[in-house]
Amino acid sequence: EVTLNLKDASCPLQAIGSLLMTVTLLSREDNPKDAKMILRRNWTTTCKLQNARLLEAHKKDQLWRGVATITLIEGRGLKSMDPNGLSDPYVKFKMGCQKYKSKVIFKTLNPHWREQFDFLLTNEKNDIIEITVWDKDTIKKDDFIGRCQIDLSGLSVEHTHKLDLALSEGKGHVVLLVTLTATPPVNESAINPMNNDEERRSIMARYSWIRSLFNIRDIGFIQIKVVKAEGLMVADVMGSSDPFCVIELNNDRLQTHTIHRSLNPVWNKVFTFDIKDIHSVLEVSVYDEDRDRRADFLGKVAIPLLAIQNGEEKAYILKNKNLTGASKGVIYLEMDVVYNVVRASIRTITPKEEKYIEEERKISKELLQQNYHRVRRCIMVLVNTGRYINSWFEWESTRRSVIAFTEELEANLIAYEEDEEDGADKETEKKTLLDKLFAIQEVGVAVQNGLDEVASFYERIKNTFNWTIPFLGWLAVFFLAVATIALCFIPLRYILLVYGVHKFTKKLRNPFLIDNNELLDFLSRVPSDVQVVHYHELTQESSQGLLVYKKKSNTTIKTP
Numbered sequence: 001e002v003t004l005n006l007k008d009a010s011c012p013l014q015a016i017g018s019l020l021m022t023v024t025l026l027s028r029e030d031n032p033k034d035a036k037m038i039l040r041r042n043w044t045t046t047c048k049l050q051n052a053r054l055l056e057a058h059k060k061d062q063l064w065r066g067v068a069t070i071t072l073i074e075g076r077g078l079k080s081m082d083p084n085g086l087s088d089p090y091v092k093f094k095m096g097c098q099k100y101k102s103k104v105i106f107k108t109l110n111p112h113w114r115e116q117f118d119f120l121l122t123n124e125k126n127d128i129i130e131i132t133v134w135d136k137d138t139i140k141k142d143d144f145i146g147r148c149q150i151d152l153s154g155l156s157v158e159h160t161h162k163l164d165l166a167l168s169e170g171k172g173h174v175v176l177l178v179t180l181t182a183t184p185p186v187n188e189s190a191i192n193p194m195n196n197d198e199e200r201r202s203i204m205a206r207y208s209w210i211r212s213l214f215n216i217r218d219i220g221f222i223q224i225k226v227v228k229a230e231g232l233m234v235a236d237v238m239g240s241s242d243p244f245c246v247i248e249l250n251n252d253r254l255q256t257h258t259i260h261r262s263l264n265p266v267w268n269k270v271f272t273f274d275i276k277d278i279h280s281v282l283e284v285s286v287y288d289e290d291r292d293r294r295a296d297f298l299g300k301v302a303i304p305l306l307a308i309q310n311g312e313e314k315a316y317i318l319k320n321k322n323l324t325g326a327s328k329g330v331i332y333l334e335m336d337v338v339y340n341v342v343r344a345s346i347r348t349i350t351p352k353e354e355k356y357i358e359e360e361r362k363i364s365k366e367l368l369q370q371n372y373h374r375v376r377r378c379i380m381v382l383v384n385t386g387r388y389i390n391s392w393f394e395w396e397s398t399r400r401s402v403i404a405f406t407e408e409l410e411a412n413l414i415a416y417e418e419d420e421e422d423g424a425d426k427e428t429e430k431k432t433l434l435d436k437l438f439a440i441q442e443v444g445v446a447v448q449n450g451l452d453e454v455a456s457f458y459e460r461i462k463n464t465f466n467w468t469i470p471f472l473g474w475l476a477v478f479f480l481a482v483a484t485i486a487l488c489f490i491p492l493r494y495i496l497l498v499y500g501v502h503k504f505t506k507k508l509r510n511p512f513l514i515d516n517n518e519l520l521d522f523l524s525r526v527p528s529d530v531q532v533v534h535y536h537e538l539t540q541e542s543s544q545g546l547l548v549y550k551k552k553s554n555t556t557i558k559t560p
Contacts, residue, residue, distance in 0.1 A: 146170025212342035220339025235288035374455030
């Protein structure tokens with residue numbers, strides 16, 4: 001038996017492990033058959049397993065130059081493989097030795113997977129990802145539906161590409177997002193357009209007031225420089241971490257390279273995104289890279305685009321995964337946001353972009369109790385409002401009751417017609433709830449999410465009048481001012497006529513247009529009270545800086 005101590009050439013004093021080897025020496029004069037017998041005795045099943053692990057570790061230890069992130073969104077018009085005219089589709093991905101398999105979506109030809117997979121791009125020039133779609137069968141072999149492939153060499157790096165791939169040898173399409181990222185840092189001047197005066201003038205001109213009605217979907221531009229992090233959480237046995245940073249803006253997702261064995265990594269990596277909605281939230285997460293399992297979460301911050309201060313390097317205290325409390329460490333970011341106000345205002349009254357990858361909601365006692373108290377506060381506000389209105393009829397205040405009586409007389413002069421379809425809607429809601437009673441988990445999640453939606457709707461209305469987001473407050477004032485001026489010069493019946501014609505002819509003018517309600521779309525941009533807590537920036541005292549935060553975090557860990 002021989003023990004070999006492993007050392008790192010860059011850190012000679014640091015021991016990183018050892019290898020225990022069993023060596024057998026055989027002379028040439030011996031019978032070859034005897035030598036084979038000795039080797040067979042030593043080559044046990046455990047040795048084979050250890051060799052397999054070493055081979056796998058060797059594969060993982062290859063130098064890699066980037067990460068290809070595949071977001072599998074959906075399939076459309078897939079081939080029917082079952083007698084019922086449907087399929088149970090799933091997808092397989094393969095690039096070299098790396099393989100992934102998606103979950104099975106039962107009984108559909110238009111599945112929605114919403115899954116994400118990461119491929120390591122090694123130095124071997126094998127940039128083809130093979131995609132095959134299969135139909136799951138329990139008794140016989142799975143049926144082949146179709147195949148396609150992605151050539152990564154033709155895609156630009158640090159950019160999210162949405163691909164709609166037709167399946168060959170079959171029928172249908174597969175829709176997915178592809179992002180090539182985690183490339184090492186290069187010359188900053190080549191990728192930092194805001195530092196180049198000519199590029200900066202070009203960007204400012206593109207989003208100036210004069211060009212407000214050109215390319216309305218191009219809202220703005222954001223540049224993020226991930227500078228460094230300090231005081232990160234220890235995630236490895238050796239007392240350090242291998243941190244990397246992930247930046248997400250809606251469905252765009254980029255990440256930095258990994259800094260090995262460091263709690264104070266310096267990335268100095270610059271990213272750029274096209275802004276599709278100025279009310280989007282930038283999420284910056286820090287993870288610890290692990291080769292044998294999923295990356296460990298170290299911290300996260302959520303920053304609304306409207307809260308970004310341009311050109312300032314700022315320290316953000318990392319929060320936990322739920323964004324409700326502090327984690328350990330600080331990340332330094334420098335950001336610049338340029339956008340057109342007119343285009344951003346028009347985008348506010350259109351539907352929000354759907355986020356494809358979201359954490360699945362599970363039933364939680366704490367969350368259910370929190371949503372219950374939020375709804376209870378909303379109901380108490382309505383009850384108090386009802387009591388206030390009831391005081392009008394009790395003549396507790398003569399002046400208040402006279403004003404209310406006068407308004408009631410004016411309101412009776414106008415006739416209103418009401419729809420009688422509420423009863424049918426309630427019956428269908430009862431049926432769906434009765435069906436969900438068979439799955440307790442689904443009912444619990446539905447109740448939990450329903451309470452959240454009710455409470456969030458009330459909180460968004462409240463936060464609109466509280467001017468939680470000044471941009472939305474001024475936008476609401478502008479809309480009300482325009483409506484008031486229009487009513488002074490244009491009769492109400494003409495305005496209602498134009499609005500009705502616009503609503504009824506939208507689908508005729510554009511069959512693919514998504515029907516929406518402008519008021520609800522506006523409210524969807526206003527954060528609820530829970531989101532306000534998530535977006536709240538944790539501060540630290542300027543005199544003591546990071547040391548104060550470390551002391552606070554240590555005391556919270558010690559307390560039971």
